Amino acid sequence: MPTTTVSPSRKVLGKSIYDSIGVRPLINARGTVTVVGATRVLPEVQVAMDEAVKDFVQIDELMNGVGLRLAEITGAEWGVVTSGASAAITVATAGCVTGGDPDKIWQIPNLDGMKDEVIIPSYSRSAYDAAAKAVGVRMVEVNTPEELKAALGPRTAMILVMASGASEDGPLSLKIIAALAKPLNVPILVDAAAEGLEVPNPHIAQGADMVAYSGGKYLRGPQCAGLLIGRKDFVQASWITSAPHHGFGRGLKVGREEIMGMLTAVEMWKKRDHAEEWRTWISWANYISHHLEQVPGVKTELLLPKGRSNRSPSLHVKWDISLIPLTGQEVEELLWENNPRIAVSGAGSYLPFPPNMEPNIRINPSQLAAGEERVIAKRVYELLSNPPQIEKPSGPAALDLSGLWDLEIQFVASVVNQTFMFEQKGNEIFGTHHASFGPRDLTGTLHGNDVLIRSSYTNEGVRLNFQFTGVVSNDNMDGILSLGEYGKAEWNAKRRHY
Template identity: 50%
Template sequence: MKKVGTLNRRELLKRGGVVGGVLALSPLLQEVAMAAPTMASAPAGGDGLRIGKRIYESIGVRPMINARGTFTIISGSLMLPEVRDAIDAAARHYVHLDELADAVGTRLAELTGAEFGLVSSGCSAGLTHATAACVAGGNPDLHVRIPDLAGFQKTEVIIPRHSRNVYEAAVSAVGVRVVEVNTRAELEAAIGPQTAMVYVMAGPRVDDSELHTRAIADITEPRGVPLLVDAAAEILTIPNVHLRNGATLVAYSGGKAIRGPQSAGLVLGREDLVRAAWVHSAPHHGFARGFKVGKEEAIGMLMAVEMWVRRDHDAEWAQWTSWLEHIASRVEKVRGVTTRIVQPTGLSNRTPSLRVLWNEKELRLSGSTAVSALDAGEPRIACSSTSSDGLTGVSITPYMMMPGDERTVANELYKLLKNPPPQPETPTLPPAVDLTGRWEVQIEYLASSSTHVFELTQQGNEVTGTHQGEFVSRTLSGTISDRQVRFRSNYPESNGDALSFTFTGTAGGQAMAGALDMGEYLAAKWSAKRRG
C-alpha cells in the first residue's frame, strides 16, 4: 500500500457544481438541460420500476459516469462485486444485531489492528455515536436524556479552528457545547472536567498547524480526554496512521474509497469507547434510533474491509493512470488544449487526476459551462471545473470510473472541445433602477416562509451590502443589468455551517422578485419590498 498524507474533503467540495449549475448555463444549454429527463418531468414508462441495467431510467432518473469523485450527492462510489454478494447472502438470514455487532467489531479489529470496530450508518452517524460514547459512556440513564445534557458532567467538545466544518453537526447533535481553540495554550486552558472529547477533521490544515494530531494527543492523553479524528474520505491505512499518532477514535465513510455500502461507515479505536458507541446507536432506543444499520450493511461493510486488505492498490493506481493518459491523448488533439496528470499528496480522495485546460476566449467555452454541458449530455458525465495560470478547464477523477468509461469520457469531452456550443452575447445594460437602501425580503421555502433583510448599496451595475437571515448577517454582492438582478451571499464554513444563496430576478423601483438557488438545499422563491 502506498504511503500518503491527508487532504481535507472540505477543500475538494466544489460548491455550485452539478447541483444548481443550470442557473449558470447559457440559454442554449439551459434548453438542453431542461429537456433532459428528471425525476419530476421524465415519464416512468407506465410500468413502474423495472429491474435491470435501466432500472433508474424506468422511473425517470438519469444515471451518470462518475468522473468527479466520491461525492455523496452523486451517490459516492459503487460497491465491489464481493460486497454486493455479501449483502445478498446476509439478506437471506435472521441474526441478533448485538451478537452481530460484537462479531463484526472483533473481525474489524483483526483486519485493521485497532482495538475494536463499529459499523455505523455512514461516517456522520459514526461521529455522533462516538461523541455520545465520550459524553455518556454507554450509561443508559444518560443515553435516554441525550440531547438534553442538563446534569451531565461531560458537556463540551473542543474543536480547533482549523477543523470547524459542516460535518461537525454530527457532533453537536448530541447536545454538547462546542469550544473553539486556536493554539496549544488555548487548548490546555479549555480542557476541564466538562470536556467530553476533542474533535479534528483530518487533512493538511491539521498536519501543517500547531495543533496537529500528535500535538493534541500529547495534551489530551495525560488528561484522559479522548481525541476523535474525522477521516471520512480517506483511504484506510493499516496500521492506522491516526491511531498511531495518538487519536483515540477514528471514523471513516464506507461508501467512498473503501467501496462498501454508501449508507455505511466505520468507527475504529479504543475498545471501551467503540463498544459504548454501539450502545448509543440503533437498534437501541433513544436519540440515535434513526441511525439504524441493517445486517446487510454490517456484513457488506465488513466485506469491503476484507477486500481492502486483499486489493492490489498499485494495480488499481496503474489502471487509473492509464485511463487518464487515454483521455489526455484524445483531447490534446484539439488545438489549444493542454493536459496535466496531478498526483495527490494526501490520504483523502487519494487518486491521480487529470486537468484539461484551455483559453476560454479562444475556445469560447468556460470550464463551468463544459461541466454543465457534459452533465446535460447523453451519456451523462459528472466532472469538476478547474482553472490554472489564467486558463479554464475541467478536472477528471478516475477512481470511481468503470472500465470503458475512459473511452466515453475522452470521446464526449473531445467532441465538446472541438465544437463548443454557441455562447450568445449577454451585454451588461445600464441599470434601470437604483437599489440602494433597505429591503424586506420574503422567502417562500417548500413548506414554510421567512423574512430576511437586504441592506444594499449600488454603484453603477455593481451591488454590495449585507443579507440578514434568521440568526446571522452575511456579506452580499451582485449586479444589476437593466432590471435583471443577481445577488449572492455566503455564510462561511469557519463556524461549522455553510450557506450559499444566489438570488436572481427582476427589480422595479419599489419591489423585486425571482428565484433563489440554495445549493444543496435546493430552490425557493423570493420577493422584496423597499423599506425606509
C-alpha cells in the same frame, strides 16, 4: 404489484433501473462524492450483502462478532459498523458524553449535568461539525496548544480532529493534542472518512482514541455504512448509543447486510490490487488528456493526491478563454445536461461560491467503469472544439438598487422575512444579506432589469450559499432562489422607504 425492476429487454438497450422512474443516471467523474452516488461498490461487497439478507441474526451478537474481526484486521482494540462516517462521529460523540449510561442516553439532547463540550482545532471546522453538534454539545474552537490547554476541563467530552486538515508537525498536531488530552483521559476522535485502512493505524499511533471512516469512499463498501475503530471502551459505548438500541441514536440504523458488506470491504482492503487500480485510473486520465490536447488552446495536467484522504488522481483541464469562450461552470453545466449526463468538478452538488468563472474543470477517473473514459473524452472534446454560444446578460443597469430592501422567501414549507442592504456601482452590486442564521456579504449584477445576487455564509463549518435570480421593476424584484444542496425557493423584495 408495482415494481421498479428493469426488464431484460431494457437492459439490452442499455437502460438503467433509474430510467424506470424517470431519473437520469450519470457518469461519475467527480470521485467519491455522496450526492452523485459515492463509490463504485466492490463485487465481493455486493455478494456479501446479498448473502447476508438470506438469514436473520441478532444484531448485537453480529456486531460483537464483527468487532472481534475488525480488531483482528485493523490492529485496533475494537470496531463497529455505523450508518456512515458522519454517523460514526455522532455516535462517538454520544458515547463520550454518556459513557454508555442508558439514563444519560435518554437525556440527550438535554446535557444538563453532563459533559457538553467538544474541542475542535480551527483547521478541522467543516460542515461535518453538525454530526457532533446533533448530540447537543457546544463546539469549542482552539488555534494553539495554549488555547487547547485552557479549554480542557470537566465539561470536555471529546476532541474532534479532521484528518485531512491535520499536520503531523503543525502547532496543533495530533501528537501535541494527545500529549495534553491523555493525562486527563479526554478521548480524541479523528475523522478520516476518505482514507484507506493503513495498518498499523497512523492516527491511533499518534494518540487518537477513535477513528471514523466512510464505507462509501476509498474502501468501496456500502455508501450507507461507515466504520468506527479504536479504544474498546469508547467504541463500545458509542455502539450502545446507536440502533438497534432505543433512545437518541435509534435512527442511526445499520442493517445486517450493510454490516457484512462493510466487513467485507475491510477484508478486501488487503486483497485488492491497489497498484493495478492506480494504473487503470492513470490510463483513463491519460486517454482523456490525449484527446483533449488535440483541441487548440487546451492543456491538461495530471494532479496526484497529497496526504491520505481521497487517494486518487485527477485530470486538470484548462483552456484559453479567448479561443474557447466558456467558463468552467458553463462546461460543468453543459456536461450535466448532456446525454449521457456527466458529472465533473462540482456538478450536481452544492452551489459553488464564488462559481467557477475560470476556464478549467477537473475530471476524477476513480469511479468510472471501463469505456466511460471514452464517452467523457468524446463529449468534452466536442464541447471545447466547437463551443456553443451562450447568451449572457448585458447592457447598463435599468435603475439603482442602493438602499434597504425587505426580502420575503417562500421555502418549501415556510415563509421567512429577511433584508438586503445594497450598494451599486454601475452594473455591480455589493452589500449585506441579513438572513435567519446570520448576516453575510453579497455580490451581484444588474443588467437592464435582470438581477443576479449571491450571498454566502461559511463560518464555523456552516455551508450556506444562495443565488438569487430575478427581475427588477421600480421598487420591487422577484424570482427564483437556488439554495444549492437544499433545492430552490421563490423570493420577492420591496424597497424600504423612509
